[in-house]
Amino acid sequence: MLGSYVVRRLLQLIPVLILVSLAVFLLVRVIPGDPVLVMLGIDPDERGRISEEQYRVVQHQLGLDRPIYVQYLNWADKIIHGDFGLSLASRRPIFEIIFERYPATLYLTATALFVGLIIAIPAGVIAAIRQNTRLDYAAMGFALWGVAMPDFWFALMLIVLFSVKLGWFPSIGYTSPFESPVLFLQHAFLPAIVMGTELAAPLTRYVRAEMLEQLKQDYVRTAWAKGLPSRMVIVKHALRNSLIAAVTVVGLQTARLLGGATIIETVFSWPGVGRLLIDGIYARDYPIVQGAVLLIAVTYVFINLIVDLFYKWLDPRIKLE
Amino acid sequence: MKQDALPQAAWTGTGKTNSVLSRLVDACRVIARNHLALFGLFIVSVGVFTAIFAPYLATHDPYEINIADRLQPPSLEHWLGTDFLGRDTYSRIVFGARTAFEIATGAVLLGALLGIPLGAIAGFAGRWVDSTIMRFMDAIMAFPGRLLAIALVASAGGGFASLYIALGLSSIPSTARIVRSAVLSQKEREYVEAARMTGESDFTILFFQILPNCLSPLLVRLSLEFAHVILAESSLSFLGLGLPPPTPSWGLMLKEVTPFLQLQPVAAFFPGLTISLIILGFNLLGDGLRDIFDPRQYER
Numbered sequence A: 001m002l003g004s005y006v007v008r009r010l011l012q013l014i015p016v017l018i019l020v021s022l023a024v025f026l027l028v029r030v031i032p033g034d035p036v037l038v039m040l041g042i043d044p045d046e047r048g049r050i051s052e053e054q055y056r057v058v059q060h061q062l063g064l065d066r067p068i069y070v071q072y073l074n075w076a077d078k079i080i081h082g083d084f085g086l087s088l089a090s091r092r093p094i095f096e097i098i099f100e101r102y103p104a105t106l107y108l109t110a111t112a113l114f115v116g117l118i119i120a121i122p123a124g125v126i127a128a129i130r131q132n133t134r135l136d137y138a139a140m141g142f143a144l145w146g147v148a149m150p151d152f153w154f155a156l157m158l159i160v161l162f163s164v165k166l167g168w169f170p171s172i173g174y175t176s177p178f179e180s181p182v183l184f185l186q187h188a189f190l191p192a193i194v195m196g197t198e199l200a201a202p203l204t205r206y207v208r209a210e211m212l213e214q215l216k217q218d219y220v221r222t223a224w225a226k227g228l229p230s231r232m233v234i235v236k237h238a239l240r241n242s243l244i245a246a247v248t249v250v251g252l253q254t255a256r257l258l259g260g261a262t263i264i265e266t267v268f269s270w271p272g273v274g275r276l277l278i279d280g281i282y283a284r285d286y287p288i289v290q291g292a293v294l295l296i297a298v299t300y301v302f303i304n305l306i307v308d309l310f311y312k313w314l315d316p317r318i319k320l321e
Numbered sequence B: 001m002k003q004d005a006l007p008q009a010a011w012t013g014t015g016k017t018n019s020v021l022s023r024l025v026d027a028c029r030v031i032a033r034n035h036l037a038l039f040g041l042f043i044v045s046v047g048v049f050t051a052i053f054a055p056y057l058a059t060h061d062p063y064e065i066n067i068a069d070r071l072q073p074p075s076l077e078h079w080l081g082t083d084f085l086g087r088d089t090y091s092r093i094v095f096g097a098r099t100a101f102e103i104a105t106g107a108v109l110l111g112a113l114l115g116i117p118l119g120a121i122a123g124f125a126g127r128w129v130d131s132t133i134m135r136f137m138d139a140i141m142a143f144p145g146r147l148l149a150i151a152l153v154a155s156a157g158g159g160f161a162s163l164y165i166a167l168g169l170s171s172i173p174s175t176a177r178i179v180r181s182a183v184l185s186q187k188e189r190e191y192v193e194a195a196r197m198t199g200e201s202d203f204t205i206l207f208f209q210i211l212p213n214c215l216s217p218l219l220v221r222l223s224l225e226f227a228h229v230i231l232a233e234s235s236l237s238f239l240g241l242g243l244p245p246p247t248p249s250w251g252l253m254l255k256e257v258t259p260f261l262q263l264q265p266v267a268a269f270f271p272g273l274t275i276s277l278i279i280l281g282f283n284l285l286g287d288g289l290r291d292i293f294d295p296r297q298y299e300r
Helices: A002-029 A035-040 A044-049 A052-061 A068-080 A094-129 A134-148 A151-165 A181-215 A218-225 A230-260 A262-267 A273-282 A286-314 B002-012 B016-033 B035-052 B089-125 B127-141 B147-156 B160-186 B190-197 B202-238 B250-260 B266-293 B295-299
Strands: none
Touching: A002 A035, A002 A068, A002 A286, A002 B127, A002 B147, A035 A044, A035 A052, A035 A286, A094 A134, A094 A181, A094 A230, A094 A262, A094 A273, A094 A286, A134 A181, A134 B266, A151 A181, A151 A262, A151 B250, A151 B266, A181 A230, A181 A262, A218 A230, A230 A286, A262 A273, A273 A286, A273 B147, A286 B147, B016 B035, B016 B266, B035 B089, B035 B266, B089 B127, B089 B160, B089 B202, B089 B250, B089 B266, B127 B160, B147 B160, B147 B202, B160 B202, B190 B202, B202 B250, B202 B266, B250 B266
């Protein structure tokens, strides 16, 4: 049953992936001006920099003299084979550049996920078991504020406090965790707090709501009646079941973080895919922009699928549709 | 029970005013009891008021440069201090409300104009029409968070028009999904059957009978969508991809003072606080509206 569901979901992904790739392909085509000049990184008023013959050669090389659907099919064929083209700025293969940057994004997301979980789970559980007390209001206040606060502003405020005033953490820079775990944590601390809060704010609300629901269930009442210690009832019974439901939220939020780290990576000069994308936009390096956007979107689609399947596998009561 | 009363009234055309009125009274009662929603409504109202009466509320010209007074802390002359060009932060925040609401209204309207019919048609027609439209929506939703808007403004350039399009397009799928599920829940109801029997066309049934009954979840969505768009506009302007200087935009104000954080950290505090408050307002209002339109609330 799960097998056929997986196959069905994979088949449903095909049209989505085709449309996503089409959108990314068309991105360069909607830029005002001549796509040949755009792909060469030349401004329209600098058209005279290349001769008519050079123009035609480049146009042919890029396949821009063919009908648009042929151009798309050729582009898609190359992408499937891992050929994302060359960066206009560095003339290096885009595939290579993106995968050089990807680990930094993954490490940051993983750290942020850890921070988010250690904030949200205790906060949500405490808010639920102390419902309508000051602790509950504080946790809910944090959740509401955390959702409303722009991440880049929070990042700036943390930089002001911890880098400028106290000098505890650097505001920019990166070291691989395999090179020096301590330096990595120092650099990752502030961005991970920002992204972790972004994850923790909605998750706290969710864990609280789920815990409240579970605490009302008969099996919890039975556990209390049996005289089990509070910690066991809360952690082993109620929390465990609440977390099954929270998996989806964690998964989707993580996928969003992985794809949406653009601003935070830019603020903290973190050399990940998000910053690569923004730098690509600033430098008008459109093949880089295309590659990064496509990679982020495809990662997001697949993480969504994995989360969905994992959730179904985790909780057999969920009906497979 | 009350939820059925409105569709009936909408179809027969009788008792409609009463039903809508009593619903409005109910809504006011619920919102008055829900303090957080009331607070949200207050913040949003202050925001709208500020945007409309910006020229009367500002104490300085938001574009007036005064290098001698640059990066000043809050004072009686400049209530929230000045930026790196000596412009009055308070006045720029006040005019920034106008920019934020202008962009948000345009983008949310565009998203609704396209999202509502698409969702309605998908839900009403079903089968291949539904799957085709929804696959397109899935494709738009495959770009997480602000990625699609970033990609679009990267191609089309910054500025008002491009932001309307980028943010409007990004908000289509969520609106379409909400309308689709509302239409799905309505289309099997008796009043639709009755309208069919009287020979009404599909178009009339969908747009004049079913759609008016889908307004409640849509209003909740649109309130939350305002928050999303304002946040997205500030993010894009912060990245330098949104509105060009010297437009008073909250995101752009933050971008401009970032290099001077060491000299005057307060300059970055107020624009960000304003964004947070407005988004908090729309979120609280959206949550409150959800409570109001949840039929269980009426029975309490």
